[in-house]
Amino acid sequence: MTGPTVQGPIVKGWCPGALRPMMSGDGLVVRVRPFGGRLTGGQLAGIAALSQAHGNGLVDLSNRANVQLRGVREAAHGALVAGLRDLGCVDGDVGAEARRNVMVSPFWEAGDGTQAVYTALVDGLADGPELPRKFGFSVDLSVGNTLALAPADIRVERHADGILVRGEGFTTGALAANAAEAAGLAVTLARWFLGTGHVVDGRGRMAGLWADLTPAARQARLPRAFQAAVAVPARSVRPQPGVVAQGTMVGFAFGQVTADMIAALAPFGAWRITPWRMALLEGAAPALPGLIVRAEDAMLRVVACTGAPGCPQALAPTRDLAAGLAAHVPPGATLHVSGCAKGCAHPGVADYTLVATHNGFAPLRRARAGDMGDGAHSAAELMKTPSLLFGKTHAPFL
Ligand code: SF4
Structure with a gap:
């Protein structure tokens, strides 16, 4: 068998919204950014109905804590947006939708300030300047700092001496006394960033x-308010499915949930959407086939992107293969099946990786999808002989 053929992935550089959807292989992707990171039972039931009426009945949970309806027909986009607007799930215009890139911790508690900062920050951003594509904020004043590993550019975090506002990666920051002050500081930091000249072609x-x-330039250029050396909150581990103080963390295979499942769960409580492709159900979870409520579930050990036919760049279907191999992945390990070298579903290193090429799947160990490798197997071969990937008698790995 010849070596894998690498197809250079296309980097789009922007994220879809509800008002500005993105075309994919299975139709439009319409991304809904829940206000306050929360969808009520009524909104969930409405989204399920809209997905069935205008999409393909599949909804993704994104790693930016959004829900995205897949397979939406272009002609149905207007009706879908009207339905989302009736549910209170969309912004007034495209600009407002883009600016409201604010993630909140699903573990917020009433009175901890998370929602107050969110509201003040969204208000503060409403008339603000255009920010770079993908530039976002995280707000987490809950105990545990669980958003620390989620993508964000400006973070508002719990601190022993107040509310900490800092840039991603910064070891200095500003302390605020209340929600309004924290939101104001976050907007100030965003405006400062725009003035640094670090935004090129709408990216930065x-x-x-x-x-x-x-270090000298940081001291010279950073506004004085953000120059206090701060103890950056410790990064926490990725939350797992199961009962938590706020309800039940529930997962779905590949972070994708059917409209039927959403409708079935809607009466059991609101969802707080997480960046871990799970939802925090504000209540007890019913026993439903396909609903993941245990951290030991083998389906949590596999990650797979949309693959073919949903993604136009995909060189093969991914999810049936990943699901078929899930039981063979050792506990504690992760298998990443990627439809191309871009590796959207898991940008980091995985214990086991299968990358689709024109010649089959290239197997890798402790690698990223973009690392590629020698040797390729068909999905059927891998399903029949999982030891090609997991065993000792496999083709050479990186
Ligand atoms: S990694 Fe998967 S979803 Fe991303 S571009 Fe490639 S095939 Fe598409």
Whole structure:
């Protein structure tokens, strides 16, 4: 068998919204950014109905804590947006939708300030300047700092001496006394970032700026309010399915949930959407086939992107293969099946990786999808002989 053929993945550089959807292989992707990171039972039931009426009945939970309806027909987009607007799930215009890139911790508690900062920040951003594509905020004043590993450029975090506002990667920050002050500081930091000249072609990330600045330049250029050395909150581990203080963390295979499942769960409570492709159900979870409520569930050991036919860049279907191999993945390990070298579903290193090529799947160990490798197997071969990937008698790995 010849070596894998690498197809250079296309980097789009922007994220879809509800008002500005993105075309994919199975139709439009319409991304809904829940206000306050929460969808009520009524909104969930409505989204399920809209997905069935205008989409393909599949809804993704994104790693930016959004829900995205898949397979939406172009002609149905207007009716879908009207339905979402009736549910209170969309912004007034495209600009407002893009600016409201604010993630909140699903573990917030009433009175901990998370929702108050969110509201003040969204208000503060409403008339703000256009920010770089993908530039976002995280707000987490709950105990545990669980959003620390989720993508964000400006973070509002719990601190022993107040509310900490800092740029991603920064070891200095500003302390605020209340929600309004914290939101104001976050907007100030965003405006400062825009003035640094670090935005090129509508792109720019805070962590990149921090890395580019020398210590002297940081001191010279950063607004004085953000120059206090702070103990950056410790990064926590990824939450798992199961009962938590706020309800039940529930997962779905590949972070994708059917409209039927959403409708079935809607009467059991609101969802807080997480960046871990799970939902925090504000209540007890019913026993439903396909609903993941245990951390030991083998389906949590596999990650797979949309693959073919949903993604136009995919060189093969991914999810049936990943599901078929899930039981063979050792506990504690992760298998990443990627439809191309872009590795959307798991940008980091995975214990086991299968990357689709024109010649079959290239197997890798302790690698990223973009690392590629020698040797390729068909999905049927891998399903029949999982030891090609997991065993000792496999083709050479990186
Ligand atoms: S990794 Fe998967 S979802 Fe991403 S571009 Fe490639 S095939 Fe598409």
